[in-house]
Amino acid sequence: MSYNCLNILKWTEAQLKYTYDVSLQEATPQELHEALGEAVMMAISDNWNRSKRTRMHERKAYYFSAEYLIGRLVYSNLYNLGILDDMKKLFAERGVDLAILEDVEDAALGNGGLGRLAACFLDSAATCNLPLSGYGLRYRFGLFKQKFDAEGNQCEAADDWTKYGDPWSYRRYNHTVKVHFADHDVLAVPYDVPVIGYGTDNINTLRLWQCEAVEELDFNAFNDQDYLRALAQKNKAEDITRVLYPNDSTWEGKRLRIKQQYLLSSASLQDMIRVYKNAHGNDMTHFADFYAVQLNDTHPAMSIPELIRLLMLEGMDFEQSFDIAQKTFSYTNHTVMGEALEKWNLDLLRSVVPEIVDIICRIDAKLKSEHPNLFIIRDNTAHMANLSVYVGSYVNGVAEIHSQILKDDCFKEWYQVFPERFQNKTNGVTPRRWIGLCNPELSRMIHYRVGSDFMKDLDRLAKLKPMIDDDMVHQFNTIKRQKKEQLCAIIAKKEGIQLNPDFVFDVQVKRLHEYKRQLMNALSIVDIYFRLKDGELPYFQPTAFIFGAKSAPGYARAKAIIRYINRIAKMINNDPAVSDKLKVVFVQNYNCSYAEHIIPAADISEQISPAGTEASGTGNMKLMLNGAVTLGTMDGANVEITKEAGIENEYIFGATVDQINSCRDTYCSRDIYNSNRYLHRAIDTLVDGTVPTDDDQRELYHALLDGASWHRPDHYFVLLDYASYMDAKLQANHDYSNRLEFGRKCLMNIASGAKFSSDRTIRQYADEIWHIKPTQY
Ligand code: 26Q
Numbered sequence: 001m002s003y004n005c006l007n008i009l010k011w012t013e014a015q016l017k018y019t020y021d022v023s024l025q026e027a028t029p030q031e032l033h034e035a036l037g038e039a040v041m042m043a044i045s046d047n048w049n050r051s052k053r054t055r056m057h058e059r060k061a062y063y064f065s066a067e068y069l070i071g072r073l074v075y076s077n078l079y080n081l082g083i084l085d086d087m088k089k090l091f092a093e094r095g096v097d098l099a100i101l102e103d104v105e106d107a108a109l110g111n112g113g114l115g116r117l118a119a120c121f122l123d124s125a126a127t128c129n130l131p132l133s134g135y136g137l138r139y140r141f142g143l144f145k146q147k148f149d150a151e152g153n154q155c156e157a158a159d160d161w162t163k164y165g166d167p168w169s170y171r172r173y174n175h176t177v178k179v180h181f182a183d184h185d186v187l188a189v190p191y192d193v194p195v196i197g198y199g200t201d202n203i204n205t206l207r208l209w210q211c212e213a214v215e216e217l218d219f220n221a222f223n224d225q226d227y228l229r230a231l232a233q234k235n236k237a238e239d240i241t242r243v244l245y246p247n248d249s250t251w252e253g254k255r256l257r258i259k260q261q262y263l264l265s266s267a268s269l270q271d272m273i274r275v276y277k278n279a280h281g282n283d284m285t286h287f288a289d290f291y292a293v294q295l296n297d298t299h300p301a302m303s304i305p306e307l308i309r310l311l312m313l314e315g316m317d318f319e320q321s322f323d324i325a326q327k328t329f330s331y332t333n334h335t336v337m338g339e340a341l342e343k344w345n346l347d348l349l350r351s352v353v354p355e356i357v358d359i360i361c362r363i364d365a366k367l368k369s370e371h372p373n374l375f376i377i378r379d380n381t382a383h384m385a386n387l388s389v390y391v392g393s394y395v396n397g398v399a400e401i402h403s404q405i406l407k408d409d410c411f412k413e414w415y416q417v418f419p420e421r422f423q424n425k426t427n428g429v430t431p432r433r434w435i436g437l438c439n440p441e442l443s444r445m446i447h448y449r450v451g452s453d454f455m456k457d458l459d460r461l462a463k464l465k466p467m468i469d470d471d472m473v474h475q476f477n478t479i480k481r482q483k484k485e486q487l488c489a490i491i492a493k494k495e496g497i498q499l500n501p502d503f504v505f506d507v508q509v510k511r512l513h514e515y516k517r518q519l520m521n522a523l524s525i526v527d528i529y530f531r532l533k534d535g536e537l538p539y540f541q542p543t544a545f546i547f548g549a550k551s552a553p554g555y556a557r558a559k560a561i562i563r564y565i566n567r568i569a570k571m572i573n574n575d576p577a578v579s580d581k582l583k584v585v586f587v588q589n590y591n592c593s594y595a596e597h598i599i600p601a602a603d604i605s606e607q608i609s610p611a612g613t614e615a616s617g618t619g620n621m622k623l624m625l626n627g628a629v630t631l632g633t634m635d636g637a638n639v640e641i642t643k644e645a646g647i648e649n650e651y652i653f654g655a656t657v658d659q660i661n662s663c664r665d666t667y668c669s670r671d672i673y674n675s676n677r678y679l680h681r682a683i684d685t686l687v688d689g690t691v692p693t694d695d696d697q698r699e700l701y702h703a704l705l706d707g708a709s710w711h712r713p714d715h716y717f718v719l720l721d722y723a724s725y726m727d728a729k730l731q732a733n734h735d736y737s738n739r740l741e742f743g744r745k746c747l748m749n750i751a752s753g754a755k756f757s758s759d760r761t762i763r764q765y766a767d768e769i770w771h772i773k774p775t776q777y
Helices: 005-020 029-055 074-080 084-093 098-103 113-127 224-239 255-280 284-290 303-313 318-328 346-352 354-370 384-390 400-410 412-417 431-437 440-450 458-467 470-495 518-533 556-573 592-601 619-625 638-645 657-663 669-675 677-684 695-705 718-735 739-751 758-770
Strands: 060-064 068-071 107-109 132-137 145-148 154-157 177-180 185-196 203-213 291-296 329-332 343-345 381-383 395-397 422-424 504-509 543-548 582-587 604-607 629-632
Touching (some): 029 098, 029 185, 060 113, 060 255, 060 758, 068 203, 074 084, 132 758, 203 224, 255 284, 255 346, 291 758, 303 329, 303 354, 346 381, 354 381, 384 412, 395 400, 400 638, 440 458, 440 470, 504 592, 518 543, 556 582, 556 695, 619 638, 629 638, 629 739, 718 739
Parallel strands (some): 060 291, 132 203
């Protein structure tokens, strides 16, 4: 079925009239967004309902995730419906530029990679007609909004993303469930978000739970004290889904976090059991025949004991319930770093969800009786990753190298006992948002060459390879230049900094973390700056270094790195001696929508974590697909990107996993500091007053050279990799001067990007883990 754009336009106008009493031309961006959203929701309702009904009796998969970083939905929904251009035209004819919707806020119900991956997976499953539903949490406040103050500090503001409403979800109060905690019962109310497939009538569902109090306020029935108590109860319930935890790489053992996780787990499973009974009756023994559940890291791992508990309430015994749970669940690991692994103190856990602790203890006892060398509980602490490996069908890493490290290292003992459970599923990104939507100019160029709808079949990209010639390179370079101009306008408006589109755009956009080594990038820029001033780099191609990153609000070192980069940016941007060679900009509030502008404009993609630390990375894939070359280490998906595109088309540097492991014990960063005068000079700017220095920056300096109580010196090997990093960086810069050759490398990246479509990833999950098939319409 195709959609009638004129109807959608008419409904939008009607909504605007009766809700806000404004015309299309008078509407604010937020009003227009509300009205257009409601009109689209009406237009898709038949298809959405049909998709649900068709699936009733099929085997299905469910994605359980505490985060969905879905970003702005209005453009991607119109895009996937195939009506974005037509709607733009219709609005333009009436004097309204749909670009005003750029002012609409992102739905940032996630921190970074893991949350965005969940969103890409939903898009791909819907597009591939796969019966996959998402369950998550509807946080009142998403990831904080970021600004920088005059000193370059990150300042956080609440992200009140539903302030003007949320046209993309329906509240389904009739499917509300009760969730029990030690201190109170609460209601979980579902909000359904349609997940619109591209080039298909299929529409899947993302169901997000919002927590509410059980008791409705009854003004007459209460005396004053009861009234206040009831209000306090209401707040206490609503607190549970009040805010997304802004940590993305360190685990925090907070009580409220347990409540979030249990709410997600229990509500989703109760909902699944209701659906199961509707379709298959009250005999729960076939639950695992119809449902597969994927745990997005261990955040929803309490689902495992919760399903066992719920099945036992249905009359099954522990062994039977365990068996069903084991068949139902699979677990995706997203990190190898110890500090990110969830470990709950049992007393804390018991004080919130006592029934769950009893079941975890039974599971642990069973494990220890079968495999005395393995454990879930140790030192009165429950290790959620171990629980997820034991009571699951499969466990997977998110890139080849990461999955190998899981087997060799993190889960070594587990791999010996359960080798058949371990799999790899290399991440991917949805080409709809990350090429089609954000780079229509490039999409047109590709479409013209490879024909058909490559958006649905990214394998067609490979057809470009034999066609790459000077003509295509010129065309690509022209498009890249256009995307840079567009980004320059946005950065000028948002940051007040004018960049030159003739510069090389060198981009590092991702969460801020020491392991991602934004500091190494910054040091190299300071180094280049000094060398330029000394006249040592006569052939340096003018470069704009662009950063985008949020730090966890409590992560002092990460915040110090942001401040340092902002200060070197200020120094460099204000120095007329380098103004025609160097610019540095750290954009504020990097998010999905900002990414959609930055990524298509990038020439160089910085993916510079020490080998063995970045599980996969997905920004690297988005940048590759938009024709940036990777300046990176042999880490995460960089390894596979390099394999696909050819090492001659990337800039690979640094120690490998094996090299890092074999030098770990003897590594001395200070020796390198003393022997590399360039690096020495750059590092000194952390403390010598070249830029305003503070205690936290002095602490960064000492962390690199002396270590701290909790880490050895230079825990992430900045100094170890520095020289080869600088070589690779200058080589890429030099190569840029041959625009034909450089453009050819960029095109080789695009032409080699097919593997990194999340369509490929999700089909592998469907085939090799969930055992589900596309729905036939
Ligand atoms: C845990 C407990 C308490 C509060 C927060 C958290 C928490 C939240 C989010 C811990 C970790 C995360 C997110 C992790 C993440 O985004 N990992 C990234 O996942 C990507 C998708 O697989 C990979 O590409 C990245 O390499 C990986 O860092």
